[in-house]
Amino acid sequence: MRKTKVRMWFGIIIAIIAVICISVFAFINQPSFGRLPQGERLERIKRSPHYHDGQFTNLHQTPMMTSDKGRFGAMLSFLFCKTERLRPEDAVPTIKTDLHKLERDKDVLIWFGHSSYFIQIDGKRILVDPVFCMASPVSFVNKPFKGTDIYKPEDMPDIDYLVISHDHWDHLDYRTVKSLKDRVGKVICGLGVGEHLEHWGYRKEQLVELDWQENAALDNGFTVHCLPTRHFSGRGLKANQTLWASFLLETPSQKLYMAGDGGYDSHFEEIGKRFPDIDLAILENGQYNEDWKYIHLMPSNMGKAARELKAKRILTVHHSKYALAKHPWDEPLMNERNMQEQDSLNMLVPVIGEVVPL
Incomplete structure (x- = not known):
């Protein structure tokens, strides 16, 4: 009788483990x-000078976690540490602009919150890291702040260049890019990211997939340069299989630098020297923490990075829509003011949806 009960409980435990394993497998194999x-793309990745021991690496050694509590301790602290004003109590101020009615000859920028923004310049339309549906694998995680979720894929006009800085969920949204697929001319992304997009129905000839220090001529007068940043990548269990990147877009009239995500490193100064007279630099500001200070730009380094780029104007993103770190939700707005007042930088500080002339 006793042996029968043991067998029964053992069978139940095995069955529960099997169900969990099957559920996890099914979950992470969603489109x-x-x-x-894979295939030719993987062979190209293996030839990259930035790919070592089966993964992409940063220019310099970059510990993911820097806390003396260790990775597990730092994660526990992050999960259970309470922060005042992590999310706004009231709706964040926004403007709903009808992008379909924008005159094509106007040079403008519209920020949608976090790291999603639209640029129209010299007759071309560029959409960067659009996340209009879900910023995580499940809808109840990374929920947008009240009032910020006002733009949807259908609000976007036809796009000439879709730019994806890296494949994290808060920058590459499956539902958004699937919805835009038939209205996008070319996709500009880091090496390996094109695999996701092809899997989701984009044509190979649409993809401009670049390694750091590569460039591509897009159309007459338009050239994109793929440049380093200090970050990491991954959407599932295996990290750093695709390249994270920043991009500099040269248009007939301006140079626009899109820094993507990443901590401070020597690349800011090098880019500033290589590309003098950058008209606008778009920098990360938000979702940082001392426990991962090398992979996101800390407030103490924002002014320094901006000065090294020598850009005429600065816009910061990666804030005001999601709480992905434990700082007060509006701390990045204070960082902007400090960059303007203490660092004497020419800052663009729009509200979500505001039309900014370029």
Whole structure:
């Protein structure tokens, strides 16, 4: 009788473990997780000077976690540490602009919150890291702040260049890019990210997939340069199989630098020297923490990075829509003011949806 009960409980435990394993396998094999690079793309990745021991690496050694509590301790602290004003109590001020009615000859920028923004310049329309549906694998995580979720894929006009800085969920949204697929001319992304997009129905000839220090001529007068940043990548269980990047877009009239996500490093000064007279630099500001200070730009380094780029104007993003770190939600807005007042930088500080002339 006793042996029968033991067998029964053992069988139940095995069955529960099997159900959990099957559920996890099914979950991470949803289309939204994308697909790891394979075939010719993987062979190209293996030839990259930035790919070592089966993964992409940063220019310099970059510890993911820097806390003396260790990775597990730092994660526990992050999960259970309470922060005042992590999310706004009231709706964040926004403007709902009808992008379909924008005159094509106007040079403008519209920020949608976090790291999503639209640029129209010299007759071309550029959409960067659009996340209009979900910023995580599940809808109840990374919920947008009240009032910020006002733009949807259908609000976007036809796009000439879709720019994806890296494949994290808060920058590459499956539902958004699927919805835009038939209205996008070319996709500009880092090496390996194109695998996700092909898996989701984009044509190979649409993809401008670049390694750091590569460039591509897009159209007459338009050239994109793929440049380093200090970050990491991944949508599932395996990290750093696709390249994270910043991009500099040269248009007939301006130079626009899109820094993507990443901590401070020597690349800011190098880019500033290589590309003098940058008209606008778009920098990360938000979702930082001392426990991961090398992979996101800390407030103490924002002014320094901006000065090294020598850009005429600065816009900061990666804030005001999601709470992905434990700082007060409006701390990035104070960082902007400090950059303007203490660092004497020419800052653009729009509200979500505001039309900013370029």
